[in-house]
Amino acid sequence: MSAVPLRNNKAAALGVRTVSVLGATGSIGDSTMDLLRGARERYQVEALTANSNVEALAKLAKEFGARFAAIADPTRLNELKAALAGTSTECGAGESAIIEAAARPADWVMAAVSGAAGLKPALAAVDRGAVVALANKECLVCAGDFFMQRAAKAGACILPADSEHNALFQALSSGNREELVRVIITASGGPFRTWASADIEQATLAQALKHPNWSMGQKITIDSASMMNKGLEVIEAHWLFGAPRGTIEVVVHPQSVIHSLVEYIDVQTPVPLGWMRSVYALQFGFASECFIDELAAAAGKDPLAYRLHLLQKDEDIKYFDATWRTARMRGVLQMAADKAGWGKPLPATHYRGIACFGSFGTYMAQVVELSMEGDQPRIHRIVGAMDCGQVVNPGILEQQIQGGVIYGLANALRARITIEKGRIVQRNFDDYAPLRMNEVPPVEAYYVESTEAPTGAGEPPIPPLAPAICNAIYAATKKRVRDLPILS
Secondary structure, eight states, X not given: OOSSOSSOSOOOOSSOEEEEEETTTSHHHHHHHHHHHTTXXXXXXXXXXXXXXXXXXXXXXHHHTOSEEEESOGGGHHHHHHHTTTSSOEEEESHHHHHHHHHSOOSEEEEOOOSGGGHHHHHHHHHTXXXXXXXXXXXXXXXXXXXXXXXXXXXXXXEEOSHHHHHHHHHGGGSOGGGEEEEEEEEOOOTTTTOOHHHHHTOOHHHHTOOXXXXXXXXXXXXXXXXXXXXXXXXXHHHHHOOOGGGEEEEEOTTOOBOEEEEEXXXXXXXXXXXXXXXXXXXXXXHHXXXXXXXXXXXXXXXXXXXXXXXXXXXXXXXXXXXEEHHHHHHHHHHHHHHHTTTSXXXXXXEEEEEXXXXXXXXEEEEEEEEEETTEEEEEEEEEEEEOSSOSOHHHHHHHHHHHHHXXXXXXXXXXXOEETTEESOOSXXXXXXXXXXXXXXXXXXXXXXXXXXXOOSSTTSTTHHHHHXXXXXXXXXXXXXXXXXXX
């Protein structure tokens, strides 16, 4: 058993909660402030601290109306006071001021001061029984037993903020502690994972600071390069969760998708999973493009004209780790619409829907023409336009677009997942009914001529197809489809 329960029995406060962030200008503090920024109405900032960055601390204190701000460097107190002149924020400096910030009456404290310097402030928050989100390793590495016993005595609630231990915190709730076999913490391996020992001895500071997966502070990046951080995390896990030393293991996992996992006697392995960026495309494409169509209908606008209006400004939009150009998306939209005859008369009972989406660096737009046979859609024509950069072989590209559309059509219409007796029934592709030849409509594939670097072509036709179908169904029936598959 752990030395202190991670959750106590205190009822969560209703309304606005007060928050203090110790180490507000560091990488973890910056992420915390960003979360608070997105829910201003729910939180009041009590205290903020920083090591030496007066300018950033003062800026945050003004933005969030902090009641107290403390700088660890005692020589910079006057500088902090000058930066916060004219505000109601109290100022302090030195170790005693950082401790005061932690001791102030906040409901929730983010303890993100790095190094052993974070121990005393974290204890100050613990001693008053606060909810402490612990992102400081040294509290447990230097004084784990002492820290957890002190938290238990005060009735404090310790929540692990570090990704590995937060994942364990979630996974451990899925089974009985008596059945615990082992706790597994993953490691990326750092920048030197594939290096020979002799080469590592000659490594430079710049090479050690070049982490392959994460952007972090210098200390944690160096600890990651040397793998020292995993030794520290094993110690943390021992004290946080009361896991015996022999049950904690480290596995190198370069992709950094899984942060931690837990194995029980029944061999279930709960895995808190962080999705890789590209997996969002199907779900997000369906939700966003159907919603944009709803907005167009609510505004009384043509769906194509509404999208082109949203994309009218030439700009580069940063989304996750990719940059998307509005001009290129506008180009495929207009091409698909022109080739499909958007706005021109259709046969009686025929309707069109349109959608666009970007994935794998490629821009894709599609127009679907259908009619309704009772409550079932009958697809008559699909027109797709793609901008995947420079095209090497147009014939193969046409086949890739058509193949992606046919797969996406089967997926949108029929790819239902069912569960019986706790197991997924569909185990592989053969469990799904494929489209018959008489169900496959003509698929017209077009591409934008470009000198941009080539990008993906096989999967980008899939995400915009389902919303294009559903938007056409709305045009025919004035009813929105909000669940997939459509024929479920």
